[in-house]
Amino acid sequence: MQADETQAINQLQSEHSRLLDKIDELRTIGVGGFVELPQLVVVGAQSSGKSSVLEAVSRVSFPTKSNVCTRFATEVVLRRSSTVRLKVVIEPGASRTDAEERQRIRDFTPDSFSNTGDLPDLIEQAKERMGITDSMHGFSDDVLKVEISGPDKPELTLVDLPGLYISESEEQGAEGIRIVRELTERYMENNRSIILAVISAKVDYHLQNVLNIAKQFDPKRERTMGIITQPDRLERDSEEEENYIRYVRNEKVPLNLGWHVLKNRSYEDRMASHDVRDEQERTFFNQGRWASLSREFVGVDSLRRRLSNVLLKHVRRNLPGLVADIQRQIEVRQKQLERLGPARSSAQEQRGYLLAICSSFERIVGQALNGTYTGDFFGGFNSLENDSNNSQDFRRLRAIVRELNECFAEAMEIRGHRRCIVGTTHDAPTADSKVLSQPYMEGWTPIKISRKKMESEVSEQAKNDRGIEFPGSPNQLLVGSLFRDQSQPWEMLARQHLLQCWESVKYFIGLILQHLTDEHTHSLLYGAVLLPELERMKTHLMEKLNELTFHTKRGHPLPVGPSFLARIQKSRAKRQLSSLKGNLGQNSMMGSVQLTMDDLTRALSALDLSRDQFAAADIIDQMQAYYDTAIITFVDNIATLAVENCLLAPLERIFTNQTVNVMDENQLKDLAAEPPFVHEDRCRLADELGKLQAGLQTFSVLGTEPRSMSRPPAFPSRPPNLPSTSKPEFTISMAHEENSHPCKCVRQD
Template sequence: MQADETQAMNQLQSEQSRLLDKIDELRTIGVGGFVELPQLVVVGAQSSGKSSVLEAVSRVSFPTKSNVCTRFATEVVLRRSPTVKMKVLIEPGASRTNAEERQRIRDFTPDSFSNTSDLPNLIDQAKQRMGITDNMHGFSDDVLKVEISGPDKPELTLVDLPGLYISESEEQGAEGIRIVRELTERYMENNRSIILAVISAKVDYHLQNVLNIAKQFDPKRERTMGIITQPDRLERDSEEEENYIRYVRNEKVSLNLGWHVLKNRSYEDRMASHDVRDEQERVFFDQGRWASLSREFVGVDSLRRRLSNVLLKHVRRNLPDLIADIQRQIEVRQKHLERLGPARSTTQEQRGYLLAICSNFERIVGQALNGMYEVEFFRASNSQESDSNNSQDFRRLRAIIRELNECFAEAMEIRGHRRCIAGTTHDVPPTDSKVLSQPYMEGWTPIKISRKKLESEVSEQAKRDRGIEMPGSPNQLLVGSLFRDQSQPWEMLARQHLLQCWESVKYFVGLILQHLTDEHTHSLLYGAVLLPELERMKAHLMEKLNELASHTKRGHPLPVGSSFLARIQKSRTKRQLSSLKSNLGRSSDSIQLTMDDLTRALSALDLSRDQFAAADIIDQMQAYYDTAIITFVDNIATLAVENCLLAPLGQIFTNQTVNAMDENQLKDLAAEPPFVHEDRCRLTNELGKLQAGLQTFSVLGTVPRSMSRPPAFRKNLAPVILSSTIPP
């Protein structure tokens, strides 16, 4: 039975080591610069006992003088192995941008050693390689990596950060306060960091703000563990001692990962062995109030086990999301490299680069105009070109143009007539806030006029404009004059609509280039090739508008077809019946009338012949207006938008365009500037790191542990269990 337990423990430790080694491998090859990696981060104020915690957990004495661990982050890698072995490496920080300098830092690879007394000397050598001296006031973003393996080492990786401080001195200035705080917050901000907040019992808890800083980034206290040091500095049976015991019991400040307490070496015992140190700690916690605490939360032995279990569970829990993050970062860089295109130093390569872009451009434009949104461009994120108040996707051009055409037709119906004539088809229609908020309704205020007042105006105008018409007949030119006055808004609305469509097309073209090319090529192609073509299309649109609107500003109405006559007849009949009923003084259709009643009513009609002439002019104008507005709206949508804007769009950047370019044009547009070459090299390097990082997980069996049938076909069956090397 004991042999089985030993075998199970060895298997667990082996798996634990493999998982943590893979995370360390990601950090070593640089994946940590692109995705957040799971880690244990040791944070606390200076002199809070952070170094003592590391020393107790690792059983290795770290240097505690000359501010060794206060100028840079130290990554401590602990692994279990039959033999003792140590190694010191340096990972250059992001601030070192010079390639030779970064390589010089990485070249610090002294031989591994087994004597722990050599560690301080190696760390001093590493400091010199990083350019850190005892007189240095600043901090470095290089990471010192100390790998320690041995039979008594736990499976752990910890990152020790410089200690926080708030007071300036000759050695540590105000700038250091800011740098250490920012470095600490950067590590805490990583959602995959377990925060080990070290609190010294010799200082009042309320004077130590490390947990307050941690709460900013872990508000639910889900990934923070508190570690109390120097409990022997408290007065035995004092109120302060009771308070810290309550912290350990998770009663004062509740943390999801709980608390732990360690006893540090005293100054007198600083040279004692690790075994002696551990024995003194056990004796201390077996006395007084500390004996009432569960052994799970006191002492370094249980802390090693707790940290190993916490880190292992944390890595398991984050592994699927970590792999997904790496895959996303790979896709981002692959797409960026696709936009940069292949290297292009020769004329042939430059022409081929542009031909590939224009081929994709034509395909995207064709699908957009046909409303067949199949290529990847239409599936791309729309977050850059939309905000919370505007969910329109300008990539789907046909949908945008159709919506604009509908808005234009609706606006023409509502505000196409200059004056709203009460009681007619030109009256103010009922509109809701949605209609009034559409782009062509902005600033509209209806001008209202009654039918009676308009008839009076027309009568006066008819008297002034009498010509050679027969007595009792109106001058037919009045119909054209009244129509031109009433249709004044048409050209303004049409111009607004065409410019809106053109702007949408212009933006759509920019989105295509943004998708297909890098920023440098985008700006060159857009400015030199596409924008001039778009401006010509805009000028053609305005010419077409002038042509379509010219007849509404001059000339005489010339209706064609029976619809105009039908509208006139309907309006006349309705108006005459209404007037006859008014003269009869009857409102009901079922009352019997005598011939005398009809004679009097008809006589009254004859007496108001001038009024009826004015009314007839208004009827003719409205009948022609209602017929002409339909034709005008259709012409704007087809002859202008379709023929002058959308149809030429697929021809503005084609193979013929590229093939017609000379060598100088090709060089200006497609030659690769130095920064593009640098971007390609950088992206290729980052992509290689990420792909290597993804490859490190291939041996871990990252297939999901169970698969269920799809909901539509699910039966009451047990899930299929798949084999995996990762325990739940």
């Protein structure tokens, strides 16, 4: 039976050691710089007894002169083995940015020692390598790693942090207060850290703020254990002693992991052996009120067991999430490396890099022009949901251009004419608030003029421009002149529209490059290849605009087809009927009326007497009829001959395989050669990826699965009151209450 029990204990210790070794291996590899690792962190104020706790647990004496352990974090790795072995290594901190300096620190590998008394010498050598001297007043973010193996060592890994302090001294300045606090908080905020908060019984509890700091990062007190030191400094049977006993019983400040109490060596006993120290501690806790406490919460022997069990459970609990975090970090770096592309030092590699970019570029442009937004570049449904800066998704280029064309057509209808003739069958539409928010509705609005005043102006101008036409007949040249005056805004609106489309295309191109390349390559390709092509397209757009507006500025109206005549006849008939009614005095009468022949004769004679006015009205009607026909043609021409032919169609040809294939080696080098920082980024990412993959590999022997595989997925069960063959029916009810959803579905059972 005893042999079986011993075997079970050995198996448990072996599993414990294996798990902790894997976590330590992650730290050694460097995975701790990318994901949070499970660990025990010893924190407390200076002179709180932190070093004594570490010595009692490890049974190894650490150097005390010069406050060496207050200058940097010390990671203590304890492992059970048949032989005693010591090893000290240094992990350079983030503040050491020079690669050679970091390597010099890492190269500190003194020979292993078998005598624990050699530890002070090893640490002194490490101090020298880190550049820490007895006269140094600052702190270092390097981590000193001390590995201790022996038959009496527990399976533990602890991180001892510099002691907190609030008062300056000759040795420790104000800057050190901040550095130590930040270092302590950085370890505490790791959600996988177990916080061992050391409290000295010789100092009033309320003057020690280590638990308050811990609560900032562990508000539910789930991963904090309190350790009370120096209980022998309390007056026997005093109120203070009773208070600290209540802390140990977890009554005063309840902690999920509870409390523990240790007796430190006194100054007189500082040279006593570890066995003597442990025996003195057992004697102390078997006396007075301390004897009433459970042995589980007093003494270093039970503390070793508690810490080993706490750490083992903590590692087991966090292992699935830790593996999942490593996998996520691997995916992030793989994507970053993929975006950087393969290394490209030769011309062939550089050409291949650009060919891959232009191939994806052509594909995305084709999808955007055809309105097939299915690739990763375009995002998913509600792709702008988290983008508060943009109300339009410029990745969907076809949708953007269509909306701009519609805005242009609407602006032409509302603002395309220089003057708005009021009191006519051709009254122009007015702009509502929604229309006014569109991109082409800023600036001036058409000048309003009455039909009567317009006819007077035209009649006066007709007299000045009389030629060989018959009396009462309209001057066709005047029709053209009036049309050119009325269509003056066309060119301005069209130019505004074309430039807006061009800017949208330009921004779209930038988004593609941002998606496909790094910032450096983006800038080079855009400036050297794509921007010149875009500028040429802009020039062609303006040339096409001049071509399309040439006739409106200098040509003569040449209507084609029956629609123009139909418009003229319709306008003329309406105008004559309106005048006839006015002459008969019937404008306000409804229904049928009786008229004599004399009434009709007088009314028709009145029409004949105003032939000049009739000619002016006819000129306006002809101009308006031609304007209504020409504006539709002009808007269509701008959308097709300019936007489509001169802007969108060439877009698929501005960066193709042919573009890359004709580049010489100098061009390839200028565009695709890696700058030093890209090479450094690739090396850094590859190094980090290698560390993370190696870290993931360390768990393969444990058969560890990520959190998502730790239990089967939930499977929806059918509601008990819903038959298996029935389908829920829904009706739509409109909600008008304030803060209600505009539409809700109600199932009809």
